[in-house]
Structure formats: C-alpha cells, structure tokens
Amino acid sequence: MDRLTKAEEPIMKIIWDKGDVFVKEIVEDLPDGTPYNTVSSLVRILESKGMVGHKAFGRTHQYFPLVKRGEYRKHMLKNMIVDYFDGSYKGLLSQILEDEEVSQEEVNELKALLNKDS
Structure with missing residues (x-):
C-alpha cells in the first residue's frame, strides 16, 4: 500500500x-x-x-x-515503527510518553490501556 x-x-x-x-x-x-x-x-x-x-x-x-481508514492507519503506523523506531513499539511509546506536548491525562489514559489486558 x-x-x-x-x-x-x-x-x-x-x-x-x-x-x-x-x-x-x-x-x-x-x-x-x-x-x-x-x-x-x-x-x-x-x-x-x-x-x-x-x-x-x-x-x-x-x-x-476500497481501503478502510483503519487499514491504512495500521499499515502506515507499522511502517513508521519499522522505519523510525527499529520495529520497536516500546520505542514509539517511550517517545510518546517523553513528548512534552502529551498531557498527564493522556499519559494516564495510555497507562490504563496498557494495564487493561494485564
């Protein structure tokens, strides 16, 4: 794609x-x-x-x-993770959490999402 x-x-x-x-x-x-x-x-x-x-x-x-928005997003995100974070989802998440533009509320929501399946 x-x-x-x-x-x-x-x-x-x-x-x-x-x-x-x-x-x-x-x-x-x-x-x-x-x-x-x-x-x-x-x-x-x-x-x-x-x-x-x-x-x-x-x-x-x-x-x-013909291509759903979610399919396109998933494909582009996967490519970005491979290209810019050496295939590491942890690297992407670390970058997001270190970003000063991310609010504490958003950080808490991300943590809740991560803990949801644990």
Missing part, C-alpha cells in the same frame, strides 16, 4: 468520511479551493493506487473507498 501524498490525504479523508462521493462533492468540501480538474486527476491517481473504486453513471463517476 502506497503512502498518500499531501495532496491526496484531504481527498481520501473526504472519501472515507462520505463513502460514495462525486468529484464535485469533494471539491465543495475542500477548504483550499482546489480546482475540479486537479481533484479529478488526484482521484484517478488514488484509483490507480487501489485506494478507491468507482461506479459509472453515464460520463460521471461516483467514487468509494
């Missing part, structure tokens, strides 16, 4: 959120005013990557996700 580019991510998020969607609807939901033709091209790229499929309605297409 390929990593989404910065241009593809917001489009894929809209597709995940809406399910079946036309390019026109994606354009309407994008905050930056990306042109229709650009969005259409990016959606076709997502289709070539196997991320979305389509149903034809005459000359227009309705797109839908």
